[in-house]
Amino acid sequence: AQSVTQPDIHITVSEGASLELRCNYSYGATPYLFWYVQSPGQGLQLLLKYFSGDTLVQGIKGFEAEFKRSQSSFNLRKPSVHWSDAAEYFCAVVNTGGFKTIFGAGTRLFVKA
Amino acid sequence: DSGVTQTPKHLITATGQRVTLRCSPRSGDLSVYWYQQSLDQGLQFLIHYYNGEERAKGNILERFSAQQFPDLHSELNLSSLELGDSALYFCASSATGTANSPLHFGNGTRLTVT
Secondary structure: OOEEEOOOOEEEEEOOOOEEEOOEEEOOOOOOEEEEEEOOOOOEEEEEEEOOOOOEEEOHHHOEEEEEHHHOEEEEEEOOOOHHHOEEEEEEEEOOOOOOEEEOOOEEEEEEO | OOOOEEEOOEEEEOOOOOEEEEEEOOOOOOEEEEEEEEOOOEEEEEEEEEOOEEEEEOOOOOOEEEEEOOOOOEEEEEOOOOHHHOEEEEEEEEOOOOOOOOOEEOOOEEEEEO
8 A cells, every 4th residue: 555654753944954854655656746735724735746757846935856766755855944934744645546645644844043 | 725615614512413514625626535634643534526426435434424516515424423533624626536636725624522
């Protein structure tokens, strides 16, 4: 069965520092991968997606992610974090047949001044 | 604003009761997904409807049921409620029948069972 692992429950970074959130997936074929962000009291919002092609994908709010098949990873990065980036981030994979999206447990990002 | 509307925003009810959560998808979207979010279980997929038909089922209890109506809005019915059903319930919609299309989430319904 498909699964997604986000090894870090929470991460704290300083404002202006770079960020990398880790995501590992388990899937037999080329997966469809997503990163979503959830701000407090809100639903999830799509940051970026990977279906095929260029393994480095750009998203909204200055985020990017790199698909590495050899490592079964899809890590999210941002070169300079802003205080408004504090939120919970979810990595997700679409299952075989594509009828449901499976989410990781999430990584909560704290940004310190 | 995602365009997905969920009502009510908050619901407080007692054990054993039944509630109905409502979701209006984004205009033009044919798929509706329901998810349950809790601290211990994370985001759990419950069920997916596409154009009125059930497409996929996840970890949905038998006490829970859902449907999608001809106008594409969806309702999630939770019955014989237990304390453990307290959670945030999200609805999401997408344009197509497969989850390859990104999901657009509502702001959720927070259910508290006392």
